[in-house]
Amino acid sequence: MCSTANYVLPVRRTCEVLATPGRLCGGVSMSTHFPGTRSHGTPQDTEMDVAWQELMAITELQEFEVPSEGSYETTQYQSMEPMVSMGGYGMTQTHPEPPPAAACELSTANTYNGCYSDSAPVCHRQGGNADAMYGHSEPQLNQRMLPLSSHAQPSLMALREHMNMSGASQGHRRANACFSQGLSRHMLWNAHGQSSHIRSADDLESDSGLSLGSSPPLASPDNPVGGAPGYQSVDMGMTYSDGEPDGVTEHTRRAHSHYSIDYQNQSHSYLNSSAQPYFSPQAALSHSHHSARRVVKQQEEAASYSDFGVSSRGSSQHNIFSKPQGSSSAPPPLSRDERRAITLKIPFPMDKIINLPVDDFNELLTQYTLTDTQLALIRDIRRRGKNKVAAQNCRRRKLESIIHLERELNQLHAQREHLTQERLEFQRSLAFIKCRLTDLYAEVFSHLRDEDGQPYSIDEYSLQQTPDGKIYLVPHTTMQKREQC
DNA sequence: ACCCGGTGTCATCGC
DNA sequence: CTGCGATGACACCGG
Structure with missing residues (x-):
C-alpha cells in the first residue's frame, strides 16, 4: 500500500535546508607545536x-607581571563566534516522532500539520558565551x-x-x-x-x-x-x-x-x-x-x-x-x-x-x-626581561588556545551527531509523506467515475495538474502522444 | 638512556 | 628608525 513507485509530485527537500551546518568559529589558527627538541652536546661542552x-x-x-599582562584574556577571542553549548544546539521544539512508514494510513492525514514548519535548527544558537567559556582565565596574574x-x-x-x-x-x-x-x-x-x-x-x-x-x-x-x-x-x-x-x-x-x-x-x-x-x-x-x-x-x-x-x-x-x-x-x-x-x-x-x-x-x-658596557648590559637585561615575560604570556596563550580548540572540537562533534540524528528524522518524515501521497492519489482515483458510472483504471489514467491549478484526468495514451510530439 | 614539560633566550617579524 | 610584543626555534634542566 505504501508504495512510492507512483510518486509524481516533487517533495521539497526541506532537510537539506534545515541541515545547513552552522558557521564555524573562525579566527583561530594555532600552531600546537611545542618545542621538544633536545640537544646532546659533547660531554666536554656539556660539562x-x-x-x-x-x-x-x-x-x-x-618574573614580573607587566601591566599589559592579562589583556589577552579579554581580547584574543573576541572575534570568535560564540560556540553553541553542548545540548543547547538544535531544533527548537521536539517533534512528535513520525510514525513509521509502514503505518501510513489515511486516518493520519493531519498528523503532521506544522510539525516541520519551524523546525530548522538554529545552528550556533547562543548556547554559550565566549567569555564564559574561555575568557578570564588569568590564574597567573595573581599567583x-x-x-x-x-x-x-x-x-x-x-x-x-x-x-x-x-x-x-x-x-x-x-x-x-x-x-x-x-x-x-x-x-x-x-x-x-x-x-x-x-x-x-x-x-x-x-x-x-x-x-x-x-x-x-x-x-x-x-x-x-x-x-x-x-x-x-x-x-x-x-x-x-x-x-x-x-x-x-x-x-x-x-x-x-x-x-x-x-x-x-x-x-x-x-x-x-x-x-x-x-x-x-x-x-x-x-x-x-x-x-x-x-x-x-x-x-x-x-x-x-x-x-x-x-x-x-x-x-x-x-x-x-x-x-x-x-x-x-x-x-x-x-x-x-x-x-x-x-x-x-x-x-x-x-x-x-x-x-x-x-x-x-x-x-x-x-x-x-x-659606561658603554653598563649601558649595553642594561639594554640586554631589559630586552631579555621583557622577552621572558612575553614568552611566558605567549606560552600561556598557546595552552589556553589549545584548551579552547579542544572544547570547540568537542562541541563540533556533538553538533555533527545532532545533525546526523536530525537527518534521519527528516528522512523518515519524507518517506511517510510520500506514502501518504500515494494513498491519497489512489483514493481520489477510486472516487472518480466515468459516464457509465464505472471507475477509472489507475493504469489507464492519471491525474495531471496544470499551472493554473486545474486538475485533469488524462489517459496514458494521450500523455504518450504528447511526449512523442 | 630516553622522553616530556617547563623555562630562558635569541632571531625575526610586524605594528 | 626605534621600541616592543608575539612567536618559532633552540638549548637546557629536572622529573
Missing part, C-alpha cells in the same frame, strides 16, 4: 656548560604577586624569602641542583683571575643571554672581548670573570661591596625587585632620582651584602645555592643578568630596567654616568 651555568645561574628574579615593602629595609631573611617566592615558580634548577659541585669541579683559576677555560662560558652556553648581534660584545661581560680571558671593566678597574669559582666569588664579592647600593637599603633591590609585580611609574621615577652621593653611601653600607650569595665559594654542602631542601627559607639563586648587573655595578634594580616605560627608562639612564 663546561654545566659548570658555567652552575656558576652563573644562582637565582632568578626576573606571583608578592608584597612589596617599599619603606622598611628588608632583612636578609626577608630578602631570601622574597627571592624564594619569586623564584619558586620558575627556578633556576640548574643552579639549584649543581651549583656547588660544579664550581670546583669544572673550573680552574689562575692567580690573575683568568679562566683556564678554553672557551668562555657563554661561548659554551647556548642560552647565554648574549645578544649576538643586537649589542656590542661588551654587552655581555661573560663574553671576553678581544681575546681577554676575563672581562675588563676599564672604568671600574675590575676584571669581570664570571666563570670562575674564586674569581667570580671574589669579584662578585667586590662587586657586592661596591654595588649593593639599592640592594639592602632600598626597597627596590635586586633581591626583591621581582616582588613588584606591576610597574609603578611614580615609584620608578622617585627611584630614578638617586644621587650619585647616595649611591656611594649605599655602597659603603653594603658590606654585609657580600656575605650573601656567591660568597659561599662553592661549598656544596652549605652552599645556599644548593638544591633547596623543600624549605621556603632557602634563597633562590640570582639570575645571570642579576649577577652581571651586580658585577657591573648597575645602579638600579632589575625591575626598573625591565619594566620602566621607554621614556622613564631613558630618563633613568640619564641619572647615572654609565
Whole structure:
C-alpha cells in the first residue's frame, strides 16, 4: 500500500535546508607545536656548560607581571563566534516522532500539520558565551604577586624569602641542583683571575643571554672581548670573570661591596625587585632620582651584602645555592643578568630596567654616568626581561588556545551527531509523506467515475495538474502522444 | 638512556 | 628608525 513507485509530485527537500551546518568559529589558527627538541652536546661542552651555568645561574628574579599582562584574556577571542553549548544546539521544539512508514494510513492525514514548519535548527544558537567559556582565565596574574615593602629595609631573611617566592615558580634548577659541585669541579683559576677555560662560558652556553648581534660584545661581560680571558671593566678597574669559582666569588664579592647600593637599603633591590609585580611609574621615577652621593653611601653600607650569595665559594654542602631542601627559607639563586648587573655595578634594580616605560627608562639612564658596557648590559637585561615575560604570556596563550580548540572540537562533534540524528528524522518524515501521497492519489482515483458510472483504471489514467491549478484526468495514451510530439 | 614539560633566550617579524 | 610584543626555534634542566 505504501508504495512510492507512483510518486509524481516533487517533495521539497526541506532537510537539506534545515541541515545547513552552522558557521564555524573562525579566527583561530594555532600552531600546537611545542618545542621538544633536545640537544646532546659533547660531554666536554656539556660539562663546561654545566659548570658555567652552575656558576652563573644562582637565582632568578626576573618574573614580573607587566601591566599589559592579562589583556589577552579579554581580547584574543573576541572575534570568535560564540560556540553553541553542548545540548543547547538544535531544533527548537521536539517533534512528535513520525510514525513509521509502514503505518501510513489515511486516518493520519493531519498528523503532521506544522510539525516541520519551524523546525530548522538554529545552528550556533547562543548556547554559550565566549567569555564564559574561555575568557578570564588569568590564574597567573595573581599567583606571583608578592608584597612589596617599599619603606622598611628588608632583612636578609626577608630578602631570601622574597627571592624564594619569586623564584619558586620558575627556578633556576640548574643552579639549584649543581651549583656547588660544579664550581670546583669544572673550573680552574689562575692567580690573575683568568679562566683556564678554553672557551668562555657563554661561548659554551647556548642560552647565554648574549645578544649576538643586537649589542656590542661588551654587552655581555661573560663574553671576553678581544681575546681577554676575563672581562675588563676599564672604568671600574675590575676584571669581570664570571666563570670562575674564586674569581667570580671574589669579584662578585667586590662587586657586592661596591654595588649593593639599592640592594639592602632600598626597597627596590635586586633581591626583591621581582616582588613588584606591576610597574609603578611614580615609584620608578622617585627611584630614578638617586644621587650619585647616595649611591656611594649605599655602597659603603653594603658590606654585609657580600656575605650573601656567591660568597659561599662553592661549598656544596652549605652552599645556599644548593638544591633547596623543600624549605621556603632557602634563597633562590640570582639570575645571570642579576649577577652581571651586580658585577657591573648597575645602579638600579632589575625591575626598573625591565619594566620602566621607554621614556622613564631613558630618563633613568640619564641619572647615572654609565659606561658603554653598563649601558649595553642594561639594554640586554631589559630586552631579555621583557622577552621572558612575553614568552611566558605567549606560552600561556598557546595552552589556553589549545584548551579552547579542544572544547570547540568537542562541541563540533556533538553538533555533527545532532545533525546526523536530525537527518534521519527528516528522512523518515519524507518517506511517510510520500506514502501518504500515494494513498491519497489512489483514493481520489477510486472516487472518480466515468459516464457509465464505472471507475477509472489507475493504469489507464492519471491525474495531471496544470499551472493554473486545474486538475485533469488524462489517459496514458494521450500523455504518450504528447511526449512523442 | 630516553622522553616530556617547563623555562630562558635569541632571531625575526610586524605594528 | 626605534621600541616592543608575539612567536618559532633552540638549548637546557629536572622529573
